[in-house]
Each structure stands twice: as C-alpha cells, then as structure tokens.
Amino acid sequence: MSLYRGGCSCGDLRYHISKEPIFTQACHCRLCQRQTASAFIIRTMIESSHFHVDTGELICVHGPTGSGRGQKVYRCAICKVQIFSIFNNSDVMTFLKTATFDEPEHFPPQAHIFTKSKLSWVNLDGATPRFEKYYNKEELLSKDSLARRKAIGW
C-alpha cells in the first residue's frame, strides 16, 4: 500500500499509518465543534499497531465526550494541534484527526454523525449516510472493517 503521512501545524510532530484506515466519519456534535473551534471534526479509525509517530512529542489532554466516558486527546507538544484521540480508555484503536493527513482528500467521511446539531449552513452531499445521532455499525461498515474491529476487541 502507499504510506499515508501527516503531522501538526508546526511540523515537529510527524506520523504515518501502515495500513488502509478502517473507517472515517465526521461528527457534528457540540463537543466536537468546540474542540475543533470549527463546524465538525473528521476522524479516521486505524488499529493503534498501524499508527506510527516518526518525529516529535505528544502531550495528552483529557476531554469530555457525549457518552460521559471521556477521551484522551493527543496533541503536538509544541503547537498543541490535536493529532488523535483514544476513547473508552482503550488504546487498541486510534482515532486520527483526518485533517492532519498531508492529503486528507484520501479519506472523505463515510458517515456524518450527530447531524441533529449540524450547523445549518453546512450543506452535506446526498450520497454519504448521515445520522441524527449514531449508526448501527453492523449495517454500515464493510465486512473487512467489522472483522478488523473485532480482531482488536473494539
């Protein structure tokens, strides 16, 4: 496969992934809007064993989630741009901030979630599934993606 690289805004933190992502989704919940100071966040799931930091240092900041279980947000230690999150205290799955890829166009959202709080001026295309809250992963994800999640107990 081609290697997908990314990094923070100051350039110190650089990473790559060594496998195609499992799934990419955009979240329009109010917390993600605040955490990005923008309209929505895009996250790409990858097994943590296929996420590799090449240069730089990360700091970890605890953040709230709608579920109440919280997340660990990993940021570049220098410019503090968020690079990825860990949810449910389980570090087997890495939720990369898709917009930090060098070529984020490779990973368009495969679902839009929590569209009940989507900003009214964000116009989504008609082709990508959208959900007022969350989706049923068994219905939406490919067999391969489901198998990869299951293999790491996510």
Ligand SMILES: [Zn+2]
């Ligand atoms: Zn969200």
Ligand SMILES: [Zn+2]
């Ligand atoms: Zn940085």
